[in-house]
Amino acid sequence: MLAVSVDSVELHRKWEESELAKMIPGGIRFPMLSDSRGEMGRDYGVYNPHAGTDRRGRFIIDPEGVVQTIEITCDVLGRNIAEILRQLRALQHHRETGELMPCGWEPGKPTLPEESEAPRIFGKVWKTWKLRNAF
Amino acid sequence: MGTFVGAPAPEFRAEAYDNGIIREIGLRDYKGKWVVLFFYPADFTCV
Numbered sequence: 001m002l003a004v005s006v007d008s009v010e011l012h013r014k015w016e017e018s019e020l021a022k023m024i025p026g027g028i029r030f031p032m033l034s035d036s037r038g039e040m041g042r043d044y045g046v047y048n049p050h051a052g053t054d055r056r057g058r059f060i061i062d063p064e065g066v067v068q069t070i071e072i073t074c075d076v077l078g079r080n081i082a083e084i085l086r087q088l089r090a091l092q093h094h095r096e097t098g099e100l101m102p103c104g105w106e107p108g109k110p111t112l113p114e115e116s117e118a119p120r121i122f123g124k125v126w127k128t129w130k131l132r133n134a135f
Numbered sequence: 136m137g138t139f140v141g142a143p144a145p146e147f148r149a150e151a152y153d154n155g156i157i158r159e160i161g162l163r164d165y166k167g168k169w170v171v172l173f174f175y176p177a178d179f180t181c182v
Contacts, residue, residue: 003173
């Protein structure tokens with residue numbers, strides 16, 4: 001987990017010590033990066049030049065350094081942590097098994113056949129995968 | 136957008152506050168691991 005804003009490391013420290021450590025048991029245990037010139041924000045397409053801040057963008061990057069999923073929300077709307085964990089678990093399950101991960105997948109729910117097998121069920125997915133699995 | 140799904144994540148190198156210490160961190164430090172990189176607008180705000 002890596003957090004980034006344009007704020008300085010000094011401000012990150014002050015915020016962590018004075019507020020986040022009170023909100024979260026044990027405080028923040030992952031790095032808080034300082035993107036002071038907005039360089040990282042620009043490279044990742046989330047820098048907001050009107051405000052001079054980085055937008056609320058979240059990137060899941062695989063062990064080879066390839067971006068797998070992206071979500072960016074407007075400033076008023078916070079993230080859904082459960083969804084980040086769900087995506088991470090789904091990506092890891094796919095990596096281990098090759099299975100495709102359907103809509104709404106969570107551990108314990110059915111998956112779809114791995115890519116080379118998948119064409120066999122094209123047009124017939126409705127027979128095995130039900131809409132209720134999406135929720 | 137400068138970054139696309141399926142493309143290599145842009146390399147970066149930045150100062151960070153990490154568990155009480157200040158140190159430099161780069162994406163390459165995490166090669167071999169899954170990374171959740173999340174940006175946010177500002178410290179001391181509420182969302």
